[in-house]
Amino acid sequence: MNQITISVLVLGTTGLSFSLLLALLSKKLHVEDDPRLKEVLDVLPGLNCGACGYSGCRAYAEAVVKSLNLFNGCLPGGEEVNNKIAHILRIDAVDKKHTVTAICRCAAQEGQKKESTSYEGPQTCKAAHLIGGALDCIYGCMALGDCIEVCPVGALSLNNKKIYVDHTKCIACGKCVKACPRKLFIIIPLKENIDIYNVACSNKDKGAQTQKVCARGCIGCGLCTKVESSPYYLKDNLSYIDYKNATQTKPLEEGKEKCPTKCIDKEEFKISVKAP
Amino acid sequence: MKELLLIFISTVLINNLVLSYFLGICPFLGVSGRIESAFGMGMAVIFVMTLATSISWLIYHLILLPFGLFFLEYVVFILVIASLVQIVEMFIRKFSPALYQSLGIYLPLITTNCAILGVALFMVARNYKFLESVVFGFAAGLGFWLVLLIMAGIREELEYVEVPKVFKGASLTLITAGLLALIFMGFSGLISA
Secondary structure, X not given: OXXXXXXXXXXXXXXXXXXXXXXXHHHHOOOOOOHHHHHHHHHOOOOOOOOOOOOOHHHHHHHHHXXXXXXXXXXXXXXXXXXXXHHHHOOOOOOXXXXXXXXXXXXXXXXXXXXXXXXXXXXXXXXXXXHOOOEOOOOOOOOOOHHHHHOOOOOEEEEOOEEEEOOOOOOOOOHHHHHOOXXXXXXEEOOEOOOEEEEOOOOOOOHHHHHHHEOOOOOOOOHHHHOOOOOEEEEOOEEEEOHHHOOOHHHHHHHHHHOOOOOEEEEOOOEOOOXX | OHHHHHXXXXXXXXOOOOOOOXXXXXXXXXXXXXXXXXXXXXXXXXXXXXXXXXXXXXHHHHHHHHHOOHHHHHXXXXXXXXXXXXXXXXXXXXXXXXXXXXXXXXXXXXXXXXXXXHHHHHHHHOOOOHHHHHHHHHHHHHHHHHHHHHHHHHHHHHOOOOOXXXXXOHXXXXXXXXXXXXXXXXXXXXXXX
16 A cells, blocks of 8 residues: 555544544533523623623623522613513512622712822722822722723712712622722622611721821721620721621611711612512 | 653743744733633643643554654644544533633634644654653643743733833733743753753
């Protein structure tokens, strides 16, 4: 046999055996997609806009099917699409709405938080944070709006160097939590008929130090923790709310009233539907 | 043992595939924007490179050489690499969906990564024995992973630096790559002949 036939034979057999192996393995290792995934994909608009906080419609569909949570994420599709998806997954679209939201743990406005230098670098929080920014408080919001940039639903806004969260829009996707270099955002559960209370400070320094840099900082005095059945607790000179156990408005409100620096914020936002 | 160690160190640092042979430049420049994706890509390359080198060695020495068909090595190696990547992808998808998710598009991209074909061809050209080939493949992957991570780390920091307009983007990336290659030249004194 001459060399040409041998090479053709050898190459042919190798190629054939590989293709057979691949064919066999693709049957053996076939991964069954959730049939609902395709249905959800068909309902979605297929714009891959990313407004839901996922990289595309497919990623969103996968997340929705996997967690059986709607997040009401699809903005272009709106209520209609969300209802259809809810129908496919047999979950209630309304019940799942607004059970969590994001809050920003710094509510000091311009003038309240001290700025003794000016910052002229790249106008992003991430860059400013590297060198400290203009703000004296090393825990507080630098108000350059990295979070606004990443928010897929436009729920965040900046006014007087304070971040406002529009809780009717927030889908609690957690992008702001990741984007904030000072980790100011937390995702909190919403409770029935309770407004959103927020210890709007993240300064872990001792009280005297905190007061030097901000007029609204939490000084860790602990007065809010001393009211009856208080949901507040102290950690690292800073007050926190135990949201899981904060089921009554009264102690929350009393703690807020007691606060000498008025750093506890109340935002009137109640959900009336029962959280699951 | 000493031989294997020598192959290992010289492949990772001294004769780094990316920075001394300039193979696999496409993913090196393309996937080095973020550390996370660079890590995933590097891991996938280590995995496929080790496997591809071992299987290519077996096919070359057990099939091609006995028939005297050494000139077919290019075609056969490409065949091996492409099918291997497919098989690996199927396996990962079945048994570790999480890893499949994190590797994402990078896994199929490896099919066309010339560094892998390069390693297979070097392995033949240098007459490595089987164990040496496996170590060589693994070390080459590790070198790729290392350089990719270094590059991604530098590029993430560079985002916050003010750069003259002419240097922005691709040119700065290429300059960085060149400087890195120069730095890696320093390793050539590590092993004296």
